[in-house]
Amino acid sequence: MFHLRTCATKLRPLTASQTVKTFSQNRPAAARTFGQIRCYTAPVAAEPFLSGTSSNYVEEMYYAWLENPKSVHKSWDIFFRNTNAGAPPGTAYQSPLPLSMGALSAAARAQPLVGTQTNVDKLVEDHLAVQSLIRAYQIRGHHVAQLDPLGILDADLDSSVPADIVSSTDKLGFYGLDESDLDKVFQLPTTTFIGGQESALPLREIIRRLENAYCQHIGVEFMFINDLEQCQWIRRKFETPGVMQFTNEEKRTLLARLVRSTRFEEFLQRKWSSEKRFGLEGCEVLIPALKTIIDKSSENGVDQVIMGMPHRGRLNVLANVIRKELEQIFCQFDSKLEAADEGSGDVKYHLGMYHRRINRVTDRNITLSLVANPSHLEAADPVVMGKTKAEQFYCGDTEGKKVMAILLHGDAAFAGQGIVYETFHLSDLPSYTTHGTVHVVVNNQIGFTTDPRMARSSPYPTDVARVVNAPIFHVNSDDPEAVMYVCKVAAEWRNTFHKDVVVDLVCYRRNGHNEMDEPMFTQPLMYKQIRKQKPVLQKYAELLVAQGVVNQPEYEEEISKYDKICEEAFARSKDEKILHIKHWLDSPWPGFFTLDGQPRSMTCPSTGLEEEVLTHIGSVASSVPVENFTIHGGLSRILKTRGELVKNRTVDWALAEYMAFGSLLKEGIHIRLSGQDVERGTFSHRHHVLHDQNVDKKTCIPMNHLWPNQAPYTVCNSSLSEYGVLGFELGFAMASPNALVLWEAQFGDFHNTAQCIIDQFICPGQAKWVRQNGIVLLLPHGMEGMGPEHSSARPERFLQMCNDDPDVLPNLQEDNFDISQLYDCNWVVVNCSTPGNFFHSAPHSPDFSPGPFGTVETQLGILSLLCQSCQGGEAGPPPHLSQGQI
Secondary structure (H helix, E strand, C coil): CCCCCCCCCCCCCCCHHHHHHHHHCCCCCCCCCCCCCCCCCCCHHHCCCCCCCCHHHHHHHHHHHHHCHHHCCHHHHHHHHHHHCCCCCCCCCCCCCCCCHHHHHHHHHCCCCCCCHHHHHHHHHHHHHHHHHHHHHHHHHHHHCCCCCCCCCCCCCCCCCCCCCCCCHHHHHHHCCCHHHCCCEEECCCCCCCCCCCCEEEHHHHHHHHHHHHCCCEEEECCCCCCHHHHHHHHHHHHCCCCCCCCHHHHHHHHHHHHHHHHHHHHHHHHCCCCCCCCCCCCCCHHHHHHHHHHHHHHCCCCEEEEECCCCCHHHHHHHHHCCCHHHHHHHHCCCCEECCCCCCCCHHHCCEEEEEEECCCCEEEEEEECCCCCCCCCHHHHHHHHHHHHHHHCCCCCCCCEEEEEEEEHHHHHHCHHHHHHHHHCCCCCCCCCCEEEEEEECCCECCECHHHHCCCCCCCHHHHHHCCCEEEEECCCHHHHHHHHHHHHHHHHHHCCCEEEEEECCCCCCCCCCCCHHHCCHHHHHHHHHCCCHHHHHHHHHHHHCCCCHHHHHHHHHHHHHHHHHHHHHHCCCCEECHHHHCCCCCCCCECCCCCECCCCCCCCCCCHHHHHHHHHHHCCCCCCCCCCCHHHHHHHHHHHHHHHCCEECHHHHHHHHHHHHHHCCCEEEEEECCCCCCCCCCCCCCEECCCCCCCEECHHHHCCCCCCCEEEEECCCCCHHHHHHHHHHHHCCCCEEEEEECCCHHHHHHHHHHHHHHHCCHHHHHCCCCCCEEECCECCCCCCHHHCCCCHHHHHHCCCCCCCCCCCCCCCCHHHHHHHHCCEEEEECCCHHHHHHHCCCCCCCCCCCEEEEECEHHHCCCCEECCCCCCCCCCCCCCCCCC
């Protein structure tokens, strides 16, 4: 129904001809929005109470009557019924009868001039039908969006059109409407913004605007979100008429970025046509998409972005997003380069990078880090999250306003790899949240050779994101402006709500899985179409030339300029004779190493401590350091027992751990202990977090009450995940050498579900990427009647993966032999037999950081074992550790 703010006497739906006649007098022909709807079809004198000053009151009464006819006076009820039934001017109104007893009974019997209850009911039903239609497009419009640039496959793997989407006029019958209703004007609900400044539109225009918002090159999935404010925010971003507008300058910038993305791949293809490079052809729009997210985030205050991605497009991202020197990338293709660093190195499309530069759009400094990744496509997801969390922690960014993560995915891996879900599941946990990640899916619509119809059960590869209420924006990658708009919205969403968001770039893969692969074996029809497909750069350049934004010479000059940059870098790359993997570090520790990459300190101080320090830590460990805090009676007995141990100068396993951690906190070393049930300890021995028995969520961590200026201690129960959480803690440990980061398995053998992190990152990380890390794994195990497969942490597996070189015989007489062995080995395997072992295996000085990887295995059977405390000066450096030995 049209808006009633009017001096009219007729309250009935407008016809299309009336609507057009009213609108067209005062608006330009090219405008897409409508002015306020007015209806002046009868003289004001027809009803004595209608005037310009009473229109607001009449309107309020009318809407109240629409909702409930009994909520207004009987005379108003009769008036509105008569008006809607088409009563002639001056006859709709009937004066109220005098308020006598007889008059009241007469008033009760009063009837409208025309029996029109049926018309009113139809009016209400039609409005409800239109609201349902609008909601149907918001929920399911993405199913009919034109997302596939090839035009051969529906992105949701279903070619049928939902019954409630009005793809033809006969579909109106689903709502009880027909073609004659298309020109009627309907009041718009508050849950849509398609009207712009208008509150009512003809049904035909409502459908047209819904089609434009939800069924073109952008498909929006968001109606599963259970927060009304967030849903309204998304509706406003995609439904408001004319919202997706770009200036000519923005269009030229987009074209220039597409030129760089496309010509970079073409340059590599010309120079190294027989090399694997996992190029970006078919999704060249990824580069301007990432740069748009970074630009918008930088504008909102972000100054560090940490990225993770699989191998496809990595070289292009390194060159055109991170801005790695082109000659450093090109020289990677030279097989004659000699490695200057120890280790094996890795293929060029696995390497990472760390770079700080000026963002040219915002003129602000920004640090970009791309984490190195193995061939396990999604394995780096939790690593990136952990590194992001650590950077936020160390710079005091408690809301994620300064540091953010961007994760890139392939469609097949995003749907198929369980680590994706594990990572999403960490996204809103207090000790793991990074306050929103932007996920970008490069949706090639194929996985190596596997058709998506055989690779997933869900309609989209992105459906896993629905579990955390992350909005999903599907977009046709051959529409660069649509991609840019979606990426802007994604960055704004993350800045506004600090929640995850997914951008699904529906594209294609112009070559096979790599440049040497033949895709026609398995996807002949798809690749016949791809061979005919015009590149997105050519399409967009032709569009801008047709619009007059650029001319052909300007476009060709942009191409020539970038080609020249590549050729000059190629010439310089020939001068590179040595490959420095250190130039590809994703997490440098600038204060930890010298300029030539050697440790600044080659000492190992005594691990012993003064007795008064141990006594002080023990007294705090056996007490409740805050007032008005009620603990469990059983815990009181445990703390009392700890106090007696301290008095007797003995320690059990839990107290040894307490003392080791406390001494590090005193030295300013941050400690983070994470894993399943680590706050109490799986075996009820640790109790690092005390819970008030009378107040919900009131806790105390005594370890944070040891010293006035101590480092913070973080202990956090994780979700029931090993793969994701160990990856997260590995990433956290990458950020700084001045921290002790520990992950404890609930039982030692549970590490096998995190084997990918151990095999691909921890064991070979230094050899492949010269990556330093101090992660410590605590793997409790022992013969405790838990079953044969549940009683061992499999220490033989870790020993087998030690980097022992059979051709190298260490010189036992060289200076600092024992310390150099610690730095040279890929990890240290410790099988603790007493609490003292555990105490001394933890570093107790900032002069000796965990540097290499420490794997600490504890035993269930000795949790209650006692040993004499070690007094100051009693303990020397650790025993000599040769490569591959305990």
